Amino acid sequence: MPASIQEPVLSRSVEDYLKAIFRLSNQGGFATTSDIAALLALAPPSVSGMVKRLSEMGLIEHVPYRGVQLTAQGRRAALRMIRRHRVLELYLVRNLGYDWDTVHNEAERLEHAVSDELIERMAAALGDPHYDPHGDPIPTATGDIEETELISLADAQIGDALELRQVVTQDPARLRYFAEQGLVPGVRVVITDRQPFNGPTTVLLNASGTARIVGQELAQLLSCRLAGREA
Amino acid sequence: MPASIQEPVLSRSVEDYLKAIFRLSNQGGFATTSDIAALLALAPPSVSGMVKRLSEMGLIEHVPYRGVQLTAQGRRAALRMIRRHRVLELYLVRNLGYDWDTVHNEAERLEHAVSDELIERMAAALGDPHYDPHGDPIPTATGDIEETELISLADAQIGDALELRQVVTQDPARLRYFAEQGLVPGVRVVITDRQPFNGPTTVLLNASGTARIVGQELAQLLSCRLAGREA
DNA sequence: AGCTCATATTAGCTTATACTAACGTTACGT
DNA sequence: ACGTAACGTTAGTATAAGCTAATATGAGCT
Numbered sequence: 001m002p003a004s005i006q007e008p009v010l011s012r013s014v015e016d017y018l019k020a021i022f023r024l025s026n027q028g029g030f031a032t033t034s035d036i037a038a039l040l041a042l043a044p045p046s047v048s049g050m051v052k053r054l055s056e057m058g059l060i061e062h063v064p065y066r067g068v069q070l071t072a073q074g075r076r077a078a079l080r081m082i083r084r085h086r087v088l089e090l091y092l093v094r095n096l097g098y099d100w101d102t103v104h105n106e107a108e109r110l111e112h113a114v115s116d117e118l119i120e121r122m123a124a125a126l127g128d129p130h131y132d133p134h135g136d137p138i139p140t141a142t143g144d145i146e147e148t149e150l151i152s153l154a155d156a157q158i159g160d161a162l163e164l165r166q167v168v169t170q171d172p173a174r175l176r177y178f179a180e181q182g183l184v185p186g187v188r189v190v191i192t193d194r195q196p197f198n199g200p201t202t203v204l205l206n207a208s209g210t211a212r213i214v215g216q217e218l219a220q221l222l223s224c225r226l227a228g229r230e231a
Numbered sequence: 232m233p234a235s236i237q238e239p240v241l242s243r244s245v246e247d248y249l250k251a252i253f254r255l256s257n258q259g260g261f262a263t264t265s266d267i268a269a270l271l272a273l274a275p276p277s278v279s280g281m282v283k284r285l286s287e288m289g290l291i292e293h294v295p296y297r298g299v300q301l302t303a304q305g306r307r308a309a310l311r312m313i314r315r316h317r318v319l320e321l322y323l324v325r326n327l328g329y330d331w332d333t334v335h336n337e338a339e340r341l342e343h344a345v346s347d348e349l350i351e352r353m354a355a356a357l358g359d360p361h362y363d364p365h366g367d368p369i370p371t372a373t374g375d376i377e378e379t380e381l382i383s384l385a386d387a388q389i390g391d392a393l394e395l396r397q398v399v400t401q402d403p404a405r406l407r408y409f410a411e412q413g414l415v416p417g418v419r420v421v422i423t424d425r426q427p428f429n430g431p432t433t434v435l436l437n438a439s440g441t442a443r444i445v446g447q448e449l450a451q452l453l454s455c456r457l458a459g460r461e462a
Numbered sequence: 463a464g465c466t467c468a469t470a471t472t473a474g475c476t477t478a479t480a481c482t483a484a485c486g487t488t489a490c491g492t
Numbered sequence: 493a494c495g496t497a498a499c500g501t502t503a504g505t506a507t508a509a510g511c512t513a514a515t516a517t518g519a520g521c522t
Contacts, residue, residue, distance in 0.1 A: 242478075242479090244478080244479065244480090273479095273480075273481095274480080274481060274482080276480090276481075276482080276483095277479070277480055277481070280478095280479075280480085281478095281479075281480095284478085284479095295487090296486090296487060296488070
């Protein structure tokens with residue numbers, strides 16, 4: 001039996017930093033000190049201090065005055081946290097009656113406390129799911145994550161046929177509104193109209209045939225797979 | 232609507248101290264510094280320091296060189312943690328396939344991270360249970376806890392009819408052994424024999440009519456309700 | 463090219479919680 | 493009744509992680 005590599009135990013703070021850096025440097029770029037500080041609601045000097053520690057721990061690469069990137073080890077740790085968060089969210093919604101707009105905070109605290117075993121038990125109880133309630137892909141236990149080409153509803157064109165895949169906000173009010181409008185992951189729509197100057201987009205829900213008018217701000221939060229585009 | 236009293240948020244350490252003090256001073260006595268230190272695996276000076284802080288926070292009364300007792304507020308906080316722990320244990324065993332011998336550590340970490348809402352959702356999903364998997368009573372959300380007169384199997388007499396109520400250990404090996412022997416909460420037994428000089432106790436399982444021989448050390452871990460005593 | 467402003471870092475402080483070593487206190491046994 | 497062993501507390505230190513104030517760096521505009 002190969003001794004499974006025992007990653008060191010990380011503090012709650014460290015885990016939060018790694019998640020933030022993952023999000024900010026997702027497209028291969030650098031996460032800057034001030035972006036991390038803004039995302040975690042911390043003062044920039046606090047981030048500089050932690051960056052030094054994370055760097056010494058081998059979890060990130062730091063280019064002074066440029067920013068940071070995750071090492072392979074840091075990326076593994078970040079994806080582990082994201083898996084935990086998303087499995088927890090789905091479990092709480094499916095099995096304990098949470099709403100998709102209130103589940104984020106609970107998962108945010110639990111993700112630091114649960115064991116790997118509990119996460120795998122929850123995942124098994126859910127039938128090894130691939131997406132969380134907001135449509136975000138759940139990394140596998142081995143640290144692989146699906147990367148799909150998605151465009152926001154705001155960037156799609158009139159005539160595009162789309163499958164709504166991810167709702168990119170944690171704001172409860174906005175999430176509740178989307179749910180009321182039937183704009184949830186999995187739904188298929190066609191864009192029938194858009195007003196000029198960043199005006200609202202009109203979509204037709206394929207299932208019900210009803211129309212929805214979505215303002216620019218909200219349309220940017222809806223990530224979609226392009227299923228067909230008019231010639 | 233009466234503004235529900237907002238208890239201050241307590242740190243993980245503080246929560247652990249309060250639980251320990253509750254356990255050690257349960258019968259109305261004082262919890263001593265060294266007992267707390269032993270239970271939490273800390274050095275005694277660390278406990279002295281925390282005792283000062285807890286005392287300033289109004290969670291305990293400290294009599295120097297004597298020990299400490301919980302205040303009403305401290306007792307509320309301790310019972311809240313115990314409720315969390317026991318609801319979690321039962322939920323993990325019933326709904327996520329944990330065994331009663333492995334569930335303690337998971338609950339120990341989760342109890343600090345879950346919200347009151349999650350605990351109440353779990354409790355509701357379990358049908359508002361009164362006992363955890365080891366038979367320990369679960370405090371109510373309002374902080375009441377059942378107190379039953381129990382005697383250990385080691386203290387009962389030949390001829391006593393008993394209902395096994397609590398298994399007072401967290402040791403996985405002992406718990407597994409008890410489960411194998413069918414010595415779990417709810418089981419009814421009669422003591423048929425006991426060897427002298429703290430020797431083993433022989434009990435008859437009412438349900439199956441089979442006998443079990445229980446050594447002194449293990450018999451002390453089985454808390455029972457006396458259901459009948461021979462004249 | 464140089465200046466300026468946004469951004470990053472360093473310096474120095476704070477709090478919580480642990481530790482070891484040194485010092486007090488209590489209580490029991492002779 | 494007193495001395496000693498066991499127990500408790502104080503003193504001083506360490507680490508993690510935050511903060512503000514001061515300083516350094518780099519990038520874009522003129």
